[in-house]
Amino acid sequence: MASMRLFQLGLRRAAVPGVRIQSARSLVQRRLATSQADAAEILAKQRIQRPVSPHLSIYKPQITWYASSLTRVTGIILSGSLYLFGFAYLAAPYTGWHLETASMVATVAAWPAAVKVGLKAFFAFPFFFHSLNGVRHLSWDLGLGFKNAQVIRTGWSVVGLTIMTALYYTFAG
Numbered sequence: 001m002a003s004m005r006l007f008q009l010g011l012r013r014a015a016v017p018g019v020r021i022q023s024a025r026s027l028v029q030r031r032l033a034t035s036q037a038d039a040a041e042i043l044a045k046q047r048i049q050r051p052v053s054p055h056l057s058i059y060k061p062q063i064t065w066y067a068s069s070l071t072r073v074t075g076i077i078l079s080g081s082l083y084l085f086g087f088a089y090l091a092a093p094y095t096g097w098h099l100e101t102a103s104m105v106a107t108v109a110a111w112p113a114a115v116k117v118g119l120k121a122f123f124a125f126p127f128f129f130h131s132l133n134g135v136r137h138l139s140w141d142l143g144l145g146f147k148n149a150q151v152i153r154t155g156w157s158v159v160g161l162t163i164m165t166a167l168y169y170t171f172a173g
Contacts, residue, residue: 063151063152063159067133067136070129074125077126132162136154
């Protein structure tokens with residue numbers, strides 16, 4: 001690596017002889033720390049000179065931020081629920097739980113209507129948002145809809161369609 005850098009510097013000097021180019025020796029960073037305290041002090045001085053990225057609070061929130069975050073959260077909700085039920089179903093014979101279809105239907109039938117609607121809404125909104133935003137991402141994989149206006153329009157379309165389909169599923173079925 002060092003020999004390649006020296007070769008490049010030599011080529012630059014030969015190409016433009018009147019321009020002063022840094023020597024390879026000045027490109028090497030030297031550390032003069034003799035102890036841990038000296039090293040910590042040098043590091044603290046270097047940190048002061050580093051540029052700082054602006055915090056997220058100065059940026060205008062965008063639909064893509066929210067959609068990306070919500071897609072991850074809804075995926076965790078849906079897959080986590082599936083895994084919990086799967087483990088419970090596997091453990092049911094050993095714990096005495098009755099997770100057969102007939103007993104689960106009878107249990108849910110005994111619930112109040114508000115609990116049924118709430119549970120349906122709890123799963124409908126994540127399911128439809130994750131599914132519709134997944135279709136949006138699949139269209140991006142095909143190279144469609146990458147312009148800013150299209151991204152914003154499809155993002156809000158996913159939100160609107162999620163609300164409509166989740167409410168329909170929650171209250172009509």
